[in-house]
Amino acid sequence: MKVTLFVTCLVDLFHTNVGKATVELLERLGCEIEFPEAQTCCGQPAYNSGYVKEAKEAMKHMIRTFEHAEYIVTPSGSCATMFKEYPHIFKGDPEWEPRAKALADKTYELTQFIVDVLKIENVGAKLKGRATYHTSCHMTRLLGVKDAPMKLLKNVDGLEFVPLPNSHNCCGFGGTFSVKMGPISEQMVDEKIHHIEEVNADYLIGADCGCLMNIGGRIERQGKPIKVMHIAEVLNSR
Amino acid sequence: MPMKIGTGEFKERVDKGIHNSFMRGAVAGAQERLRTRRLEAAEELGNWEEWRALGEEIRKHTLENLDYYLWQLSENVAKRGGHVFFAQTAEEANEYIRDVVVKKNAKKIVKSKSMVTEEINLNPVLEAAGCEVIETDLGEYILQIDDHDPPSHIVAPALHKNKEQIRDVFKAKLNYKKTENPEELALHARHTLRQAYLTADVGITGCNFAIAESGSITLVTNEGNADLVTALPKTQITVMGMERIVPTFEEMEVLVSLLTRSAVGQKLTSYITVLTGPRDQGDVDGPEEFHLVIVDNGRSNILGTEFQSVLQCIRCAACVNVCPVYRHIGGHSYGSIYSGPIGAVLSPLLGGYDDYKELPYASTLCAACTEACPVKIPLHELLHKHRQVIVEREGKAPISEKLAMKAFGLGAASSALYKLGSKLAPSAMNPFTVNNRISNGPGPLKAWTEIREFPAPGKERFRDWFHNRQKGDHQS
Numbered sequence: 241m242k243v244t245l246f247v248t249c250l251v252d253l254f255h256t257n258v259g260k261a262t263v264e265l266l267e268r269l270g271c272e273i274e275f276p277e278a279q280t281c282c283g284q285p286a287y288n289s290g291y292v293k294e295a296k297e298a299m300k301h302m303i304r305t306f307e308h309a310e311y312i313v314t315p316s317g318s319c320a321t322m323f324k325e326y327p328h329i330f331k332g333d334p335e336w337e338p339r340a341k342a343l344a345d346k347t348y349e350l351t352q353f354i355v356d357v358l359k360i361e362n363v364g365a366k367l368k369g370r371a372t373y374h375t376s377c378h379m380t381r382l383l384g385v386k387d388a389p390m391k392l393l394k395n396v397d398g399l400e401f402v403p404l405p406n407s408h409n410c411c412g413f414g415g416t417f418s419v420k421m422g423p424i425s426e427q428m429v430d431e432k433i434h435h436i437e438e439v440n441a442d443y444l445i446g447a448d449c450g451c452l453m454n455i456g457g458r459i460e461r462q463g464k465p466i467k468v469m470h471i472a473e474v475l476n477s478r
Numbered sequence: 479m480p481m482k483i484g485t486g487e488f489k490e491r492v493d494k495g496i497h498n499s500f501m502r503g504a505v506a507g508a509q510e511r512l513r514t515r516r517l518e519a520a521e522e523l524g525n526w527e528e529w530r531a532l533g534e535e536i537r538k539h540t541l542e543n544l545d546y547y548l549w550q551l552s553e554n555v556a557k558r559g560g561h562v563f564f565a566q567t568a569e570e571a572n573e574y575i576r577d578v579v580v581k582k583n584a585k586k587i588v589k590s591k592s593m594v595t596e597e598i599n600l601n602p603v604l605e606a607a608g609c610e611v612i613e614t615d616l617g618e619y620i621l622q623i624d625d626h627d628p629p630s631h632i633v634a635p636a637l638h639k640n641k642e643q644i645r646d647v648f649k650a651k652l653n654y655k656k657t658e659n660p661e662e663l664a665l666h667a668r669h670t671l672r673q674a675y676l677t678a679d680v681g682i683t684g685c686n687f688a689i690a691e692s693g694s695i696t697l698v699t700n701e702g703n704a705d706l707v708t709a710l711p712k713t714q715i716t717v718m719g720m721e722r723i724v725p726t727f728e729e730m731e732v733l734v735s736l737l738t739r740s741a742v743g744q745k746l747t748s749y750i751t752v753l754t755g756p757r758d759q760g761d762v763d764g765p766e767e768f769h770l771v772i773v774d775n776g777r778s779n780i781l782g783t784e785f786q787s788v789l790q791c792i793r794c795a796a797c798v799n800v801c802p803v804y805r806h807i808g809g810h811s812y813g814s815i816y817s818g819p820i821g822a823v824l825s826p827l828l829g830g831y832d833d834y835k836e837l838p839y840a841s842t843l844c845a846a847c848t849e850a851c852p853v854k855i856p857l858h859e860l861l862h863k864h865r866q867v868i869v870e871r872e873g874k875a876p877i878s879e880k881l882a883m884k885a886f887g888l889g890a891a892s893s894a895l896y897k898l899g900s901k902l903a904p905s906a907m908n909p910f911t912v913n914n915r916i917s918n919g920p921g922p923l924k925a926w927t928e929i930r931e932f933p934a935p936g937k938e939r940f941r942d943w944f945h946n947r948q949k950g951d952h953q954s
């Protein structure tokens with residue numbers, strides 16, 4: 241199966257390992273990966289800050305870049321959600337609405353793709369330790385992907401899974417919120433880390449680099465011994 | 479603006495909220511309780527999503543035909559001998575109510591809970607007219623005797639206080655001698671309030687839903703205080719926001735079901751009171767005179783705009799009870815009597831961006847509010863719309879941000895520019911990078927690194943790795 245990878249700007253620039261793991265994992269599961277070099281960013285930073293005009297330029301560029309794809313897969317619930325929002329954003333635009341809809345219809349978040357399209361729940365991964373999972377807001381509430389990551393994690397050999405208390409509360413990332421509303425964001429991420437510690441997890445796993453950058457950056461600042469991993473890295477551990 | 483509460487800038491209010499550990503403990507505890515109870519109540523009902531869809535449909539239909547239903551309501555109230563007054567502004571509403579009270583020569587007024595009278599700031603107007611005004615909802619009563627502490631939650635106005643603090647207020651103001659046991663506290667308040675009901679000249683209520691087909695008003699309470707406020711005094715004044723209306727009893731039942739479950743996780747509250755006009759021949763109680771004051775105060779400006787759906791709100795506070803931002807900063811930080819997600823959407827619309835421009839940004843757009851709302855208001859989308867209006871129409875965004883976003887638009891829309899920028903990033907960040915980490919970043923990164931580490935951009939981007947790998951594949 242041919243998969244077109246939308247790697248996201250955060251992974252391209254800061255979390256390259258997540259991108260590498262995604263490629264290796266999908267290849268192992270029998271996919272052929274294509275990476276359109278023209279890809280940039282889904283437009284979310286500008287869109288969420290209210291700069292819709294600017295964001296739309298980025299979105300049109302992404303629509304063009306991925307127009308040829310059969311399946312678009314991305315290791316980010318939030319960026320997948322953004323692609324899914326495009327038709328809504330271009331509503332009423334006779335040229336771009338149908339093109340946006342075509343893009344949205346073939347976009348999948350990584351775990352969703354593995355479970356729903358490839359129909360695989362055990363990817364043969366191994367990782368020893370106690371882990372908990374951060375349910376990122378856009379992925380669970382807007383994209384509606386809740387079970388896929390759980391199904392996959394349950395089958396990771398050696399991984400003891402513990403649910404995260406108050407998992408429904410946002411980690412405090414929210415894109416520019418994390419810098420615009422720093423003091424509130426700090427309280428939110430500290431409460432999140434408190435709950436991670438409460439269950440004595442060695443690993444915090446997530447499916448969105450934004451949240452992981454926030455939680456991980458704070459954990460690192462505080463020098464806590466919790467390892468933060470993207471789910472692609474976990475599923476690619478052997 | 480009457481709905482405005484507190485002083486100081488948004489940042490200072492937030493700082494105060496964050497450092498108020500009593501309030502935060504009380505809010506977090508209440509959020510857990512109310513959220514769990516709401517989910518259980520929804521579960522028990524079974525087809526919750528169908529109920530929500532029905533609630534949304536009813537509210538949408540009513541708003542689309544608001545002029546018709548308001549006309550029908552006022553006709554029916556008049557038919558039953560009541561008086562109806564449409565107040566365009568807060569001032570008009572206050573003046574009308576004051577005139578009624580003065581004409582009645584009233585000295586004592588009892589009130590049941592009403593957010594709209596907080597919105598128009600009615601009490602000081604009545605007090606200036608020489609009346610004693612007594613709040614009879616326990617939460618409101620506590621705040622009133624605590625030197626008019628403003629409400630911090632639309633359903634549980636004194637949510638920010640714990641029982642020890644309430645005991646202390648009672649001790650200081652009411653000569654209370656007992657413990658912080660909630661039952662003892664409530665009993666003490668009840669004794670004082672009973673006297674007030676019996677001697678009051680006028681009763682003022684809010685309105686959960688007015689019913690157009692019959693000219694009735696519905697009040698939903700757990701304390702039964704609204705019954706006494708409406709049954710005993712000779713004159714009753716009901717104040718409603720102009721959107722708080724349903725076509726018939728049938729829709730009222732659906733919305734009350736959604737309201738009580740969403741607000742407190744109850745199938746029904748202890749009291750649901752439906753009142754129709756003044757006392758009729760043969761009625762054993764009820765007022766001799768009934769006034770319905772319908773308040774616009776900026777609502778009709780919202781009709782027909784992209785924000786119209788906010789008027790679907792039934793003030794259940796489910797969105798407040800799940801909001802992770804409200805959880806940490808509390809209601810007073812919002813600077814408005816309407817706090818939480820609904821407050822962050824509504825306050826700038828009713829009170830203007832000058833006072834409330836920060837509120838749409840005090841959200842991670844996590845959509846917990848949207849998910850909880852029983853009438854399916856897309857709250858996080860409305861917060862986003864506010865941001866768009868602030869940037870595009872109001873021109874209130876900072877210049878530096880505008881420039882950054884322009885650059886973003888150009889960069890992200892052009893692969894050449896993006897590639898160049900991302901290639902240069904590691905060397906630009908070099909001076910700030912230690913062990914692949916940025917701990918003290920420049921520009922917008924500064925706010926980030928005040929709290930957390932930031933990863934330094936890798937020397938090799940993902941795209942470089944992929945490119946080289948493909949090349950390698952081809953060679954082999």
Ligand code: SF4
Binds near residue numbers: 795798851852854855
């Ligand atoms: S916006 Fe929705 S959830 Fe919030 S108070 Fe109104 S009806 Fe309730």
